[in-house]
Amino acid sequence: MRNVIIIGSGPAGYTAAIYAARANLNPLLIASSVQAGGELMNTTEVENFPGFPEGIQGPELMAKMQEQAEKFGTEVLLDDVTELDLSGDIKRVVTGYSGEFEAESVIFATGSAYRKIGLADEERLSGRGISWCATCDGFFFKEKTIAVVGGGDSAMEEATFLTKFASKVYVIHRRDTLRASKIMQERAHANEKIEFIWNAEVTGISGENALSGVTLTDTVTGEERELALDGLFVAIGNDPRTHLVHGKLDLTEEGTIAVSGRSSKTNVAGVFAAGDVIDPTYRQAATAAASGVVAALDAEHYLAARESGVQDPAGIDLAPAN
CATH class of the missing domain: 3.50.50.60 (FAD/NAD(P)-binding domain)
Incomplete structure (x- = not known):
């Protein structure tokens, strides 16, 4: 007892x-x-x-x-x-x-x-280009093009950390402003490897045996476009x-x-x-x-x-x- x-x-x-x-x-x-x-x-x-x-x-x-x-x-x-x-x-x-x-x-x-995005291919490609942990998997994306989904402190920390390995890091956020603290925003904006994609949601995931890209839907206009990626890190809460x-x-x-x-x-x-x-x-x-x-x-x-x-x-x- x-x-x-x-x-x-x-x-x-x-x-x-x-x-x-x-x-x-x-x-x-x-x-x-x-x-x-x-x-x-x-x-x-x-x-x-x-x-x-x-x-x-x-x-x-x-x-x-x-x-x-x-x-x-x-x-x-x-x-x-x-x-x-x-x-x-x-x-x-x-x-x-x-x-x-x-x-x-x-x-x-x-x-x-x-928290996961909730797409059918998210689980299928988990560990094959899709991750929820930059410190766990960032090493595998040296000189690759990747994206982070989210707008809070965790997303900014992940994106900034991933620039140590990747050649390009997109930050995909469904709004036109971030929730992250001021200092975390400043660090992300100051990093030349990071590019922000505003008012966008990931609505599709492409790739057979590994991630090859995502479908982005504009949250304002509804317009869709494809974004080629080697990796996707989900940091949405x-x-x-x-x-x-x-x-x-x-x-x-x-x-x-x-x-x-x-x-x-x-x-x-x-x-x-x-x-x-x-x-x-x-x-x-x-x-x-x-x-x-x-x-x-x-x-x-x-x-x-x-x-x-x-x-x-x-x-x-x-x-x-x-």
């Missing part, structure tokens, strides 16, 4: 583990068998995480977080959760390879997944990873896990959530880490209340405020 099981290994999960371990809760963190570390494992330079004025590589930051969590007693398991039973006082977590675990509390910090808790926890209109106010408390007592899986707005490493702190403290208070026999209002109070 565990005090707390943390599902997820991004900044929220590892920070929750650090705090839970320091509170002598001996947490088990189930990281994932193939995606341990979360989205930052696919990020190059992280310049806005406090404490690193010179910046730090995303994978290095996550490795340091894991090391710190393990230093205080967190057990990290590289496995995938396949089933959850959150009913009752004892929660049951089933994994793909390591069997079943029980705990008095669970912290859900599974983050988000790359993310969706919260909530598939394990559908029908088990309440979700918001945005699809994130619903929590009570600024807490991490879900509608099920003893179950807490943190990070991008509850945040449709900010989605930063620093805010995810802060959210992990909240979840660990909420779980600690819940467990202390259980031990003392006090009824702890751990779930969302659905009654209207007086």
